[in-house]
Amino acid sequence: MLDIKRIPIPALIGIVLTALFVLAAVFAPWIAPHGNGEIVGDVWEPMSAAHLLGTDNLGRDLLSRMIYGARITLFIAVLATALSFSLGAILGFSAAVFGGWFDTLLSRLVDLLMSIPTLIMGLVVLSVLPTNLVTLILVMGILDSTRVYRLSRAVAVDINVMDYVEAAKLRGEGSGWIIFREILPNALSPLVSELGLRFIYAVLFLSTLSFLGLGVQPPDADWGGMVKENKDGIVFGIAAALIPAGAIALLAISVNLVADWVLNRTTSLKGGRG
């Protein structure tokens, strides 16, 4: 059904790059030339045959750090996005379908959460709670789900008044069928485009948190944390900080290339077969 020749080139680039990131993350211990916390050389050594990307502020191999960093970054971002989407979309759709006090209560609650800047909210919550992966994912996912809730509710409210939804209600269908079979497939396009963006926001948010010292704790580091570790080198003309920053940008672009392509396919009302 999926013909590789028919995938547009930008999407193909996106797929290849994203796949590379994912492979690096999954097989990190086998790919990385050195250990994550292993000090192998001098501080901020330039790129060389021994250390392809040079070494970092403590003399650890930057390439190995990047590969392990991909693992942490992707793991947290993927789980946080998955959480925010399932939570946000299901609550948003339910609010649209049930309406009434359920909708009012949820919507006001979300307004309340959104009225506090996400970063400040995240900082406060994380500085109180013990910093580990689970709380990090939960905090990021729940904070992000407010945006997804707003979007999916708005989309579902429009779909909910369509005749085909009324027809399903007349047939006597339960809310499960209406939410997952009537509304979800039709709300997928805006949600998928949002998914690409939200995933990247999750990566950036995690990087911000780590940069501020509240995210992933040393000696582990995600890419944002690595920018922080190496930022002082920039003053001395050492590019070590730019490499993780570049990786974040590259990931952002390639994920969105894939999301755009998926979006194109899901918008087709003819099952994508022309």
Next chain:
Amino acid sequence: MADTKAKLGQPKSGLLLDIRNLRIEATVFPPGEPPKDIVLVHDVSLTLEKGKVLGLIGESGAGKSTIGLSSMGYGRGGVRITGGEVILNGRDILKGGKDGFRKLRGREVCYVAQSAAAAFNPAHRLMDQVVEATLLHGTATRAEAEKRAVALFKKLSLPNPETIGERFPHQVSGGQLQRVMTAMALCSEPDLIVFDEPTTALDVTTQIDVLAAIKDAIRDTHVAALYITHDLAVVAQVSDEIMVLRHGRLVEWGGTRQIIKEPRQEYTNALVSVHEIEHQEQKPGTSPFLSVKNVTAAYGRSHIKVLKDVSVDIYPGQTLAVVGESGSGKSTLARAITGLLPPEQGTVTFDGRALANRLADRPKEDLRQLQMIYQMADVAMNPRQTVGTIIGRPLEFYFGMRGRERDRRVAELLDKIEMGKGFSDRYPAELSGGQKQRVCIARSLAAKPKLIICDEVTSALDPLVAHGILELLLELQKEENVAYLFITHDLATVKSIADSIAVMYRGEVVRYGPKGKVLSPPFDAYTDLLLSSVPEMEIGWLEKAIKGRRMASAGN
């Protein structure tokens, strides 16, 4: 043709519009295939003299709007004029370039759209929009233009012509808005107006007023017009000549009388004779299986009752038609019966027991017995489900059918609606309008209901396609002994399908009984208005109908 010319008494004058071998193309982008050009209009030629009206008629996709708009050099939505000449007032406007078009549009040629409600900018007052084109072209000062506009409002018999221009579009009714739009087109004193289905979206009772107003305005201002519609009876009232189009090709072109009385082409003949289905009225049975008793309903906690004390009965295997103009409460009656809008007072009894008022309180079995078909088949089907899923779902849901058994029954139903098994994998977007409505019929039949509520099911379809749907419904009624509650504003449809009729007016049933009795005199004032407003394919019908009316329509 000669006689109509004489009758209208217009000064004999030269050619205004001469379209020669017009060819219009568009590029389509089928997903996964290279884009390709398709021809929408194949070498169509036409001429129009000053002060004459040419009717363009055909089903949707015939290219009538495309040809009409080409007279102002406009191609809608990426449509390109790739060949031929459009000669207006002696010059080929296609050679004029963008500047030429700008000088032409709104000055020499004006346009009246189908949906005036969508064509007016809701943020500006009517007067500002009516005089806009005149002021832009600098042909009159604002004061002059407004004076002209008021005179046109008067001519188009709009209420309060002096002050109606101060209102916003949402403050006037649909019929009035359509007339304001006509005034807008006439205001810059153009030579040609393109009317694109100006009355199609209106009720019959409103349509007749708008039609008369347009006709008078055309006569008095000596403007020429292209009148685009799919309703032959309407076009017969206003045009001197009629051009029949199909698939972007000319079928027949002739005087109005010749086209409607002596069509030469088979397709024209089919269009002319489309409405005639002979349907013998059945005697009401001994006991109705569904009775609506003294139902009163309102939306929200409003004091305005949309239904007032409505009582009707439906007999097994028979059709009750509910007729009335928009806002008369026809669809609300359907919503009350189905439980979507719980009535405030009154009951709906089914098989001798009262149905629960609210949809949520009704058992599955009751829901199965009452099915519904909607006006807009496009939005009544989930665009992400295949035809097989759409028809198969009631089978799964009500009868627990699965797998092969279900597929077999889906194939049977597809067969019943005269569509092949191959349609089962298609998505709604891959069906034509008529096919979509057929799938909706199959979906409701799948539940094996006793009653199907048909809410304006043929209103959005071309006459020929609608005809096919009506025949199918009658056929299925015979086979399955299903009853219909048929909601419509089209009396021709009622005549072909109903056994009994309820006429509704402002929420009340004003006339109710077997078809023969309801449709024979003496009539009450509203039924008379409704009956006399249905356009007949007869020259001079409009004048006769206006003269013979006993009351003005409510929604004009």
